[in-house]
Amino acid sequence: xxxxxxxxxxxxxxxxxxxxxxxxxxxxxxxxxxxxxxxxxxxxxxxxxxxxxxxxxxxxxxxxxxxxxxxxxxxxxxxxxxxxxxxxxxxxxxxxxxx
Amino acid sequence: xxxxxxxxxxxxxxxxxxxxxxxxxxxxxxxxxxxxxxxxxxxxxxxxxxxxxxxxxxxxxxxxxxxxxxxxxxxxxxxxxxxxxxxxxxxxxxxxxxxxxxxxxxxxxxxxxxxxxxxxxxxxxxxxxxxxxxxxxxxxxxxxxxxxxxxxxxxxxxxxxxxxxxxxxxxxxxxxxxxxxxxxxxxxxxxxxxxxxxxxxxxxxxxxxxxxxxxxxxxxxxxxxxxxxxxxxxxxxxxxxxxxxxxxxxxxxxxxxxxxxxxxxxxxxxxxxxxxxxxxxxxxxxxxxxxxxxxxxxxxxxxxxxxxxxxxxxxxxxxxxxxxxxxxxxxxxxxxxxxxxxxxxxxxxxxxxxxxxxxxxxxxxxxxxxxxxxxxxxxxxxxxxxxxxxxxxxxxxxxxxxxxxxxxxxxxxxxxxxxxxxxxxxxxxxxxxxxxxxxxxxxxxxxxxxxxxxxxxxxxxxxxxxxxxxxxxxxxxxxxxxxxxxxxxxxxxxxx
Numbered sequence: 385x386x387x388x389x390x391x392x393x394x395x396x397x398x399x400x401x402x403x404x405x406x407x408x409x410x411x412x413x414x415x416x417x418x419x420x421x422x423x424x425x426x427x428x429x430x431x432x433x434x435x436x437x438x439x440x441x442x443x444x445x446x447x448x449x450x451x452x453x454x455x456x457x458x459x460x461x462x463x464x465x466x467x468x469x470x471x472x473x474x475x476x477x478x479x480x481x482x483x
Numbered sequence: 484x485x486x487x488x489x490x491x492x493x494x495x496x497x498x499x500x501x502x503x504x505x506x507x508x509x510x511x512x513x514x515x516x517x518x519x520x521x522x523x524x525x526x527x528x529x530x531x532x533x534x535x536x537x538x539x540x541x542x543x544x545x546x547x548x549x550x551x552x553x554x555x556x557x558x559x560x561x562x563x564x565x566x567x568x569x570x571x572x573x574x575x576x577x578x579x580x581x582x583x584x585x586x587x588x589x590x591x592x593x594x595x596x597x598x599x600x601x602x603x604x605x606x607x608x609x610x611x612x613x614x615x616x617x618x619x620x621x622x623x624x625x626x627x628x629x630x631x632x633x634x635x636x637x638x639x640x641x642x643x644x645x646x647x648x649x650x651x652x653x654x655x656x657x658x659x660x661x662x663x664x665x666x667x668x669x670x671x672x673x674x675x676x677x678x679x680x681x682x683x684x685x686x687x688x689x690x691x692x693x694x695x696x697x698x699x700x701x702x703x704x705x706x707x708x709x710x711x712x713x714x715x716x717x718x719x720x721x722x723x724x725x726x727x728x729x730x731x732x733x734x735x736x737x738x739x740x741x742x743x744x745x746x747x748x749x750x751x752x753x754x755x756x757x758x759x760x761x762x763x764x765x766x767x768x769x770x771x772x773x774x775x776x777x778x779x780x781x782x783x784x785x786x787x788x789x790x791x792x793x794x795x796x797x798x799x800x801x802x803x804x805x806x807x808x809x810x811x812x813x814x815x816x817x818x819x820x821x822x823x824x825x826x827x828x829x830x831x832x833x834x835x836x837x838x839x840x841x842x843x844x845x846x847x848x849x850x851x852x853x854x855x856x857x858x859x860x861x862x863x864x865x866x867x868x869x870x871x872x873x874x875x876x877x878x879x880x881x882x883x884x885x886x887x888x889x890x891x892x893x894x895x896x897x898x899x900x901x902x903x904x905x906x907x908x909x910x911x912x913x914x915x916x917x918x919x920x921x922x923x924x925x926x927x928x929x930x931x932x933x934x935x936x937x938x939x940x941x942x943x944x945x946x947x948x949x950x951x952x953x954x955x956x957x958x959x960x961x962x963x964x965x966x967x968x969x970x971x972x973x974x975x976x977x978x979x
Binding site: 391394398400401405411414418422424425429431432435436438439440441443444447448451454457458459461463464465466469470475478479480481 | 574618619622623626630633634637640641643644646647648649650651653654657658660661662668669671672675676677720721724725793892
């Protein structure tokens with residue numbers, strides 16, 4: 385079983401995703417990085433599911449895919465809203481309030 | 484794959500699902516009414532949403548009277564006393580938030596129908612969360628409650644602050660759920676199953692495994708974002724300030740409660756055997772959250788930001804019992820549930836007063852509360868009760884919540900628990916300083932701008948104030964009331 389290879393692929397994708405979220409300033413690129421993280425999770429889930437010989441991993445992955453689609457829909461709507469009001473999708477420009 | 488062939492349709496217990504179905508039906512009904520009658524139906528929307536929430540309490544009561552523990556989908560969805568108590572808490576908080584929203588949303592000319600539909604959807608996610616005992620159902624419930632909340636935070640479409648609040652909440656929320664999911668995938672990989680019972684069996688025994696530690700930490704960090712625990716709290720103050728105030732109250736109370744409920748189930752059912760991970764993690768994070776939240780709250784000049792940071796600090800208090808989860812599990816769950824119930828009412832009450840005052844002053848600055856007692860004595864007294872409750876001064880409810888924390892820590896015993904008790908005590912004193920600042924403004928300072936026209940409290944806001952005030956005082960004077968629910972909820976959560 386090639387479990388290790390799948391897990392390493394998942395870990396690398398996840399790390400790239402985290403880097404993208406933290407380093408990218410373009411709102412759409414941040415959303416795509418989050419997608420990378422979620423797909424790393426899917427690879428893990430399916431690989432583990434096959435290794436254990438149960439379908440629950442694949443079922444979980446299907447749920448993750450469906451929810452990710454809904455999430456990105458809302459995310460793009462929010463980015464679009466910001467673009468309309470501020471003419472920018474650079475996440476660093478939105479600093480009216482400082483935590 | 485034999486597993487696929489062996490599939491049989493799971494049996495559905497309609498009675499157990501009745502609360503969720505009622506809530507779903509009312510959410511759909513609001514949408515349909517909106518499509519058919521459009522503008523003319525606007526007035527009826529808050530009534531319809533409120534009725535939906537109250538109607539959902541009926542099946543919860545019948546389930547509570549019935550009293551049997553119901554488990555569906557191979558233990559993924561459990562209806563027991565613990566879940567019923569929390570479902571009722573979510574619905575009542577939701578009802579108070581609807582009362583708070585009525586005038587705010589109507590005056591602001593926001594999209595009323597969609598607002599209430601999304602709020603009911605988010606509450607549906609919370610109601611499901613309290614029954615979820617499986618990684619998949621926890622995940623679905625979490626997203627069902629979060630995704631509508633992202634939209635609610637950005638509700639003022641034209642307002643740049645509200646947009647920004649929505650963006651920050653969304654990015655942090657989605658990032659946190661991705662981290663949590665990665666942790667879940669590792670936990671699933673080790674346990675080979677998604678149900679909490681199976682995870683507890685697989686992870687609970689044996690030597691420490693680095694992958695298990697990583698998985699558990701990632702899952703807990705994901706939820707630490709949700710309950711805005713330090714150092715994962717940075718979204719909270721900005722989102723709270725920018726979002727419409729009723730939505731802020733909703734996020735600060737209902738959404739935080741849902742995150743805590745998920746943590747209770749994960750920590751006390753799935754991860755309890757891994758005390759070497761959970762106890763140090765929660766010790767550090769609760770001490771940090773209380774202290775940082777309180778220290779930053781001291782410097783705030785805006786009442787909503789003050790309540791946001793005070794809410795972060797209160798979240799830190801709620802995380803305290805998790806640090807002794809394995810040593811005194813029953814007491815710890817009881818302490819968290821009691822804290823959640825009392826916190827919901829005192830915090831919603833404080834936000835209601837903020838809303839009522841802002842209708843006149845149009846300001847969120849603490850300075851604008853100067854001389855509130857002269858022109859709005861009722862609101863000033865109510866705010867005093869809520870702030871006293873938040874600070875933990877006896878006649879009002881909050882003291883019993885703090886008492887529960889100390890009881891859990893004392894039951895656990897040992898040096899670490901005693902150390903945390905000291906941190907809690909110090910923080911209670913710090914918190915008193917900034918609540919007292921608002922009190923001094925209201926009672927002893929001159930009226931801001933010399934404008935001492937009285938404040939008109941609308942019917943809905945008055946009702947919200949009455950409910951929260953009665954509950955806060957009742958919990959303070961008759962702590963046995965909430966203590967009973969706390970005790971009831973413990974037994975089943977641990978047994979399950």
